[in-house]
Amino acid sequence: MQWWYEGVAAVYEWLFASSPMIRQPSPQKSDGKLPVFVFPSSLNFYSDDQSSHKQVLTLYNPYEFPLKFKVLCTAPRKYTVVDSEGTIRPHCCVDIVVRHLDICINNEGVKDKLRIQVTEHGTKKIVGKKDIVAVLLPKKETSQQPEDNFQSLSGSTSSDSQPGTPSRAIRPGDRGQGGGGPSLIVIFTAVFCILALMLPLSGETGSRLPDYLHLTVNQKMIAAYILGLVTMVILHI
Numbered sequence: 150m151q152w153w154y155e156g157v158a159a160v161y162e163w164l165f166a167s168s169p170m171i172r173q174p175s176p177q178k179s180d181g182k183l184p185v186f187v188f189p190s191s192l193n194f195y196s197d198d199q200s201s202h203k204q205v206l207t208l209y210n211p212y213e214f215p216l217k218f219k220v221l222c223t224a225p226r227k228y229t230v231v232d233s234e235g236t237i238r239p240h241c242c243v244d245i246v247v248r249h250l251d252i253c254i255n256n257e258g259v260k261d262k263l264r265i266q267v268t269e270h271g272t273k274k275i276v277g278k279k280d281i282v283a284v285l286l287p288k289k290e291t292s293q294q295p296e297d298n299f300q301s302l303s304g305s306t307s308s309d310s311q312p313g314t315p316s317r318a319i320r321p322g323d324r325g326q327g328g329g330g331p332s333l334i335v336i337f338t339a340v341f342c343i344l345a346l347m348l349p350l351s352g353e354t355g356s357r358l359p360d361y362l363h364l365t366v367n368q369k370m371i372a373a374y375i376l377g378l379v380t381m382v383i384l385h386i
Contacts, residue, residue, distance in 0.1 A: 183277030184370060185267050186211065188377055191282045192263070194249045195289040202252060206245040206281065208265060210237035215270040220245060224261045227251045228283070236270060249285060260284045331383045339383070342376035345369065 186209040195201045210216050220233040231246040247263065260282055267277040349356040351363040364372075 185279035345372040
């Protein structure tokens with residue numbers, strides 16, 4: 150589902166960088182609780198998949214002011230980070246490349262934490278932080294469970310069901326729940342969140358939309374958070 154990740158990342162970047170409707174007023178930075186937006190929220194490395202030994206974290210800055218970031222880790226000898234410190238311009242994002250250096254059986258199942266620490270530009274005061282869980286797993290594909298011994302059921306023949314009845318064509322709405330792709334509910338939720346992020350901000354003037362379609366900053370943050378969760382669900386399908 151790499152195409153979905155790239156699409157969502159592009160949507161986030163476009164919303165935060167280009168759309169004036171989602172630009173938020175400067176929040177209080179003095180309490181040290183500035184929300185930090187990072188995707189994905191966890192990193193899974195796999196011993197048998199060399200391509201997974203390098204992961205990418207995307208850090209977003211939806212605010213009106215620049216931010217400085219620094220990446221910390223509970224096990225610094227096991228990981229290396231390209232550009233562990235830097236500055237994010239307003240309404241921009243940066244990619245942070247994380248590489249696992251110690252792929253061995255002793256580290257499998259051990260959960261480490263990467264902390265994205267954000268400071269106000271020009272000062273050393275910490276205004277926000279976000280912890281990312283990183284874990285090394287033995288295999289990317291889960292081992293197959295032994296198949297159960299299924300046996301045919303005896304069925305009763307009703308007057309409405311005659312042998313040789315032709316089967317009907319499968320319609321698009323007849324797809325079962327066990328399909329290989331995301332369900333319609335997941336897709337609808339993702340589209341709904343994207344539309345919510347594109348709606349004008351509460352109190353904004355010059356919009357032709359009615360007042361009940363003007364969302365608050367907290368509502369847009371919730372929509373962005375749900376969109377991130379939905380994206381994680383789709384990536385694991």
